[in-house]
Amino acid sequence: MGKGRPVSKDMEKRKNGRTHGPKAQVQNDGRKLNPCQHRDILAYIKTFGSIDNRAAAMVIGCQDLAGRIRDLRELGYNIITNKVPFKNRYNRLSYRGVYTLDKPLKDSQ
Numbered sequence: 001m002g003k004g005r006p007v008s009k010d011m012e013k014r015k016n017g018r019t020h021g022p023k024a025q026v027q028n029d030g031r032k033l034n035p036c037q038h039r040d041i042l043a044y045i046k047t048f049g050s051i052d053n054r055a056a057a058m059v060i061g062c063q064d065l066a067g068r069i070r071d072l073r074e075l076g077y078n079i080i081t082n083k084v085p086f087k088n089r090y091n092r093l094s095y096r097g098v099y100t101l102d103k104p105l106k107d108s109q
Contacts, residue, residue: 037062038072042101050082050100069099078102 040060044051056065069079080102083095 034068037068038075041065041068041072042077045079045099045101050098052084052096052098065099066097 037060041051041056041062044055044059048055051065053065056062056068062068069081073079078101080100082098082100084098085093085095088094
């Protein structure tokens with residue numbers, strides 16, 4: 001009687017350290033990179049000109065936009081942060097970051 005409940009294939013994969021989906025790259029400091037989110041963020045910026053936290057969360061599903069922007073900067077993309085003022089729910093002035101891609105510098109040769 002002591003067989004226990006059957007284990008699904010998915011549970012076996014997790015137990016063995018393998019999960020579904022693409023393999024994430026790992027930075028030197030141990031952070032995992034998500035190339036799909038990087039690609040989606042760059043495509044959004046190229047299409048609409050800029051991206052902010054709300055758009056990243058709603059459209060892309062990215063909850064840590066600042067972290068992904070840091071990753072993209074480390075990969076060599078020239079991304080500029082603009083602070084845009086807005087009134088918060090307490091009617092106080094606050095700022096939010098809006099990220100844009102800067103044009104690459106042309107060689108002066």
